[in-house]
Amino acid sequence: MIRLGALAVGLLFVVNVLWGAIAPREAASPDMTKELHKHPKHMEWAHNGPGNLGVFGTFDRAQLQRGFQVYKEVCSACHSINRVAFRDLADLGYTEAQIKTIAAEYEVAAIDANGEPTTRKATGADKFPLVYANEAAARAAQNGANPPDLSLMTKARPDGTNYVYSLLTGYSDDVPKGWTKPDSLYYNPYFHSINIAMPPPLAADGQVTYSDGSPATTDQYAKDVTAFLTWTAEPKLENRKETGMAVILFLIIMTGLGYLSYRKVWADVKKA
Amino acid sequence: MSFPWAKHYQPTSEVGKWMDERLPLARFVHGALGPGYPTPKNLNAFYNFGVLAGVALVIQIITGVVLAMHFAADTRVAFDSVEHIMRDVNGGWMIRYMHAVGASFFFGVVYIHIFRGLYYGSYKPPREVLWMLGLVIFLLMMATAFMGYVLVWGQMSFWGAQVITGLFSAFPVVGTYIQTLLLGGFSPDNATLNRFFSLHYLLPFVTFGVIILHVWALHIPGSNNPTGVDVKSEADTVPFHPYYTAKDFVGLGIYLILFAAFVFFMPNSLGEPDNYIPANPLSTPAHIVPEWYFWPFYAILRAFTTDFLGVPAKLWGVLAMFASILLLFLLPWLDTSPVRSNNYRPLSRLLFWVFVVVAVVLGVCGGKPAEEPWVRLSQVLTAYYFAHFLIILPIVSKLEKTKPLPGSISEAVLAKYGKGGAAPLAQPAE
């Protein structure tokens, strides 16, 4: 009985879905976005360690500090990093006094003695403030575009670290034939919809002056700020990998001991 | 299970005797997991996965309870609270990654456990209720995982909730009402988030209760084994402790090494980057996909693209998706072969592996955008999925020629490890 019912239901679904399978499809309209879109360039990063494998590796603190400088001087005009607290910058090697100075450059919301909204200088305990009060304000100031917060950007995109670097260095003036690019947008094949509202932020060598002698080129800026943003997205990366090494080493030894115990326990049965 | 040769618990200390007369916990454990539970001696590595599933659940519960100390279930702060855990809570990043990766591993382990049951006929009499309890656990896991993913309140959380609750609106007459009831509104919002948090905390404990029933149902007949032949004498079994505690410990070690490799070195590889973007009801992600363990069912859902017999395609998709799991409850009555293990059923064995490939490729389809060639592929594979259980298996199980079974488990074990001389009846494939 059950089998008969099952057969009936089975035939119903099978015929139905195969009917859909043989149904003709409307021809998919050619999507130039897919053809033009490029996957991120594959770069080597200090935090990926030897062989760029991602197993070992630590952040290059000097690079993170340069990246922070690029962020501050170029990106922070439009993009916030609201999930990062000033005190987190200690990870980059800044002292408490330096952090206090950096924080004091920013204003955060406060209430005055009359309860009216005002601002005060940020302290180490505060997060980097938003650039715009809300999305509407951002869009009004940016011609309809909403510059996203960058704290998590390298985790919010597939192959995020390589993506951010590729995007920053991927602008091109050679718009392919047949591709429509509105004047207010820019051509960047690494961006998901190819036309991006952000003008190329790293436009000229020498835009940011590095104090440690690193090359002041747009490529270097892109690498450094990408490394910095990888840190903002995953500040515990180094701790994570160190802990992982220790844990896996422990587990390998434990499993090894367990395996020897297993062999001993089963010796009489396996010999039978 | 009372195999007559099962060792009986003997309390060794005065305290032990005293407790045994009042609350015989030690006796219970002894008989359920200890030296007092005879287990077939030929269980292979695939029989590890039930215990691993239990361990995975415990890891989820422990990490989950800890996360719940820091998580805030309000749409305005939920995402921020998760980032607070990642950045500021001591070791929070580790606990969060363990919980997220742990969910994937839980499903991975359970899928292998289910496929083991399919291959060795562990759903056959007298283990039908055991099988169905397992399916109930699977359904509870899916509900729990779905709700847990929504809690993060990222883009995928929100839009995944939107899609899945939207499915219910496919049902005629009551559909929209059910959808609104589930959401507590017209779209996923605070009401949805809060109730999902409450239920996500509750369901694992319900699951735990069903697991107790599941293990109890197992212990009545005892474990199946790769030959599918029942236990006949003491020579067929070994006490669970220390034999399978030792073996499961090795399996646990391997599981934890793999788990640690993902948690500490590739924690986001099984997830979707879009969920690191806070939920935005006004902006739909380019490709809405659930977590990988839902992909086969998502493929089945999207495979129904044409209205049929007056029923809209969307409703067919929903019905098929539910049916694809519910039909498994009938498996003991669809597969009527008297031979349990596919080791002795050559045709079923081939069909089993075809089914495994179909299930995996369906999974791949589910993770792709709903475009060609994935849609057509999903449709053909979905047809096979239903045909496999509802048409092919009932027929094959009745008509196939099976290989002769070994006389007993110990006979099969001797044939494998044996002291030469005894001509093996059949080589049980480990």
Add this chain to the structure above:
Amino acid sequence: MASEMRQATAEDLGPGGERRRDFLYVATAAFAGAGVVPVAWSLVNQMNPSADVLALASIDLDLAAVQPGQAIKASWRGKPIFARHLTPEEIADAKKVDVSTLRDPQKLEDRTKPGSEQWLITLGVCTHLGCVPLGAAEGEAKGDFGGYFCPCHGSHYDAAARIRKGPAPKNLEVPPYAFKSPTSVTIG
């Protein structure tokens, strides 16, 4: 984990006579058990204050605007702080008090920093049952001794925030603090 399947025979004993099979099991169990410790610790340690809470464990207070006779309230670790600028009269009166008559004998010098005696910084938590006493803000009752008054059960504190009358057992608590400059103090 050591569970014998059969009686130990001579071949089971190692050179020292110890049971070879058992040693391996004990070592395995001990090694695994040792691994449980750091795991258990991380599960407990996550309950310790998180980094953002610890960041607010110390605050900076700017006292430049506080005139003699005035006090300000601030919040430190979730509790109220009273920072009071004592007038010369209040300082003189506080010093005149014979500490042996006090319930919680403390001199004014013990409750302020040398060179900054005019600054009295205390917790604003009554030591009786925890209410926030009055007296810090403009116009609030200062009690019979010109300091603070707790309306809950009638504790009176003097200008040095020492308990003089009422059920409170101790003077208002002085938190750890240090002056960064004559008018700027870090508490905690």
